[in-house]
Amino acid sequence: MGKNPNRSLQAILTRRLTLTVGVFWLAGSVLAAMTMYHEMQEAFDNSLVTTAYRYAPLIDEYLKDHKGGSPKEVLPSPAMGEILTDDHGDGDGDEELGEDYLMYHVRDGGGRLLLRSFNAEEEPFEAPLVEGFYNEEDFRIYSAVLMGGQRVIQVAEPLEHRREALMESVLAQFLPIALLIPVVIIQLIVVLRGGLKPIKRVRDEIEERGEGNLQPLEQDEAPEEISTIVTAVNRLMAKLEAALSVERSFTANSAHELRTPIAVALAQTQRLLAELPAGHAARKRAVQTEEALKRLSRLSEKLLQLARAESSGGFSPTGHNQDLGPTLNLVVEDIRRAGMEGAHIRFDADNLATLSANIDLDAFAICMRNLIENALKYGGDEEPVDIRVVEGHIVQVANGGAPVSPDELDQLTTRFKRSSNKADGSGLGLAIVEAIARNTKAELKLYSPRPDHADGFMAELRLHQS
Template sequence: MSRNSSLQKRLGIGLTLGATVLWLLGVAASGLVAQHEMNEVFDSALEETAQRILPLAVTDILNRESNTGNRTAPALKEHDEYLTYVVRDRQGNLLLQSHDADPGIFAALPREGFTNTSTHRIYGASAVSDTLYIEVAEPLAHRREAALEAGIALLVPLFVLIPVSLFGIWWVVRLSLRPVIEFQHSIEARGASDLSPVNKDRLPEEFEPTAVAVNRLLERLNRALDAERSFTANSAHELRTPLATALAKVQRLKTQLEDQHLKKNVVEVEQALRGLSTLSGKLLELAKAEGGGALSQQPHDLVPILAMISRDFEPLAPGRIRLTVPDHKVNSLLDPDAFAILARNLIENAMKHGSVQQPVDVIMTDDGRMRVCNGGDIVPPDQLAVLRNRFSRHDTRAAGSGLGLAIADAIASGAGMTLHLRSPATGRADGFEVELNVTDAGRNPGPCT
């Protein structure tokens, strides 16, 4: 699994976090502005209260029979008093106070203007030639409570806005990236042989150069593969007719010669021509195997095909092939012609390089696993790793072109299957085994070859 996260996920999370941070910064800034404005309102209320009460307090004090002594202003009914006040003379003598006022929160001598204590905000004003002073106090806790409530009122909508923003951002990002996702899926869903240009009509401008570069690469790859396959196929096909003609003439010449020395030389020429004819046939099969036609549109039962191929080898080595197939169908998307080439090469490889004293087991299981096993010497691991390469052969005296396993591996890879080579064979102390699962065809198309 890839560790790289999707662009859609990155954009969704990044934009949501960014929007959330901006919301929080906006709330913080709004809270600071609101707190500043509320402080101005509260200060204005303190000043207005002092200016309204002071004339009434002065009238009350001047109309007293005795100007000395403190008096508490009565309350009409019990209530919480956020603003408290005291009226004092220049020496700090208390003359009048509100019913909840605490003289201890005020300074010893009255002062005009705004002052702060650890617990209160105080505003002072004077009258009667600065002989009488009123001081109005407001608890700072009241202001902090108001600021906290305002901040909470600004934060609460975020609990709704953040999920809505997350959904909205996800939806917009998904809608915007839909052409890119379709482009991704169109490439992932391509078969191994599909080198047609990708569709770039609806792609965003930023991704269009990527699609153009991919199409150019596919075009160059298609031309290169076509040239290689055409050369291999044409070479093998064009060699068939002159080789067959030459072989026929050599065989005719062999029957006309009486000199045994010359006849031996002709036989050697005949064998060389047969080998060259076989090589041209193998090259043609390799070109077909690499041509990308390993898959068919509909599944086919491969059991009858495997049985027919096995019977074709019976006249060459009677009783040597032991065929084991299930009674029911084994359907696969592997092309029947491609499977016939694959099975023929595997069986031919086992018969040619295996011990002639031991049988060749051709097995097809119920779940689609096909195994071809033969006896013989164990193939060392270093040679086993390169046997599927072209013209690679194990140290053997048997004649061959070294293309049989390469052809089988090309067909298996093109169909999305894996060709397993084992030596010794499973359950044996010697021999060689090839295994693949034909039901895997079409599930994971391999790279273009």
């Protein structure tokens, strides 16, 4: 089954940590924004109160000097340093005279306008003449009642200014967060990648293990949580190794112990056949016995090969690639000399000199003998078995005959599984090759029909190179 990167532990932790940090960060920012909103409102309101009472003495002095003031009098602009009258602007607050957002009206106890700031409207505010705050549609107003109610200073601030200041403050807070989120994600990926290296190392070691390699996993640098898993896996592999060792030992010992009795029985049967005259009634049964003993002898030999394939590593003794051409040539010639029934072999030796891989010569010979014998047994009699070397590390063995169904093709490397075309084999040949390929990091691929053909079967052994 292929690896799904979206279901890796690193991806899951990155998504969840990013989501968790983002949610708490957003919640904290919203809380901070709400707190900032209330604090800024208090600060703005305090500014209105402070302005009203600080301006009170100055306004009192100004009104004394100007005989009590009039509705048309405008307090000098801080930006221009002069008194503005009707000839200087319309008093609607649109003039660009600086960043003075506060405006005020000075009224007497009866509500008559005595004085206004340069940026205030001509009409008095609708706020009542009582001490305290009042909200109009566009203004926040504070009324300060002075001189026993004979004078009222109403200081106003545009609500738009407050909203703008609040928005700028919120953006100043959220913008760095938005910029930091990608940085946090990248940092999480880097940190998690480094922290999960022990897990990936253990995973890779487990994936590389096969039936022929059940050695304990290394856990020198593994964290405590991973070390516990490694220990459990090592215990499981030790149990598997013991069980497989018992099975291999039983198979090998049984096959070995049977070789001598089978050989003796076969020799006695063949001697009996030599002594029986032609046409004797028992001769047919003796021939059948001889064939059965031969099949039993071949089966015991295959069982020994299987036990050896599953118990040994199968790599080259030097640990490096070695020349396999002479071995393949020797196997082909040996099968030809043996006179196996239907032993028609077409061997393309053009690339034989380039064949090399990191595999033991005996293990390679066992693989090739089984592949060739399998092709001879199950192939069509009218076509020879083709053997080719490709790319210096791939050996292809193809034969004719009826194609194998996809369901059967997937099961051919199973022990004692034979093609439905013929059933006189042991069903162990491809299982032996698969076991050796697995232990030597090689790959056995089966095709039916053959590539570029409508029938037949091809086994492709891709050898591992160091």
